[in-house]
Amino acid sequence: MKKRIVGAAVAVGAALALAPLTASPAAAEDAHLSICLSYNLEGAGNCQSAGAGYGISNLKEVAWGGWNDTISSVNNRTPYRYCFYVDAGYQGTSWSIDPWQWSNVPSYMDNKISSLRPC
Numbered sequence: 001m002k003k004r005i006v007g008a009a010v011a012v013g014a015a016l017a018l019a020p021l022t023a024s025p026a027a028a029e030d031a032h033l034s035i036c037l038s039y040n041l042e043g044a045g046n047c048q049s050a051g052a053g054y055g056i057s058n059l060k061e062v063a064w065g066g067w068n069d070t071i072s073s074v075n076n077r078t079p080y081r082y083c084f085y086v087d088a089g090y091q092g093t094s095w096s097i098d099p100w101q102w103s104n105v106p107s108y109m110d111n112k113i114s115s116l117r118p119c
């Protein structure tokens with residue numbers, strides 16, 4: 001009985017010791033990277049963040065969905081090129097921004113973006 005308890009404690013200790021090693025530094029860093037979407041020009045005011053590497057197929061369906069058709073500038077703080085579309089489902093007229101760049105949304109896309117994804 002005593003031997004089994006000791007064995008279990010060792011197993012738990014080993015699992016805890018391994019946990020930090022399984023998360024790669026790159027993955028941990030990615031969690032802090034994001035696309036910052038602003039409804040003002042030049043990133044002024046509040047922005048909403050989309051996680052690095054993820055797409056949003058319909059801005060109406062996210063918690064901050066009131067931002068559909070409102071985005072006027074974008075700050076891409078990720079290593080991914082991102083494409084933006086005037087329609088949900090990555091459809092319609094599109095525009096892209098390179099990694100680590102920020103830009104005002106071009107006039108033909110201003111206040112029209114409804115979806116975005118790495119591309």
Ligand SMILES: [Ca+2]
Pocket residue numbers: 069085086087088111112113114
């Ligand atoms: Ca739209």
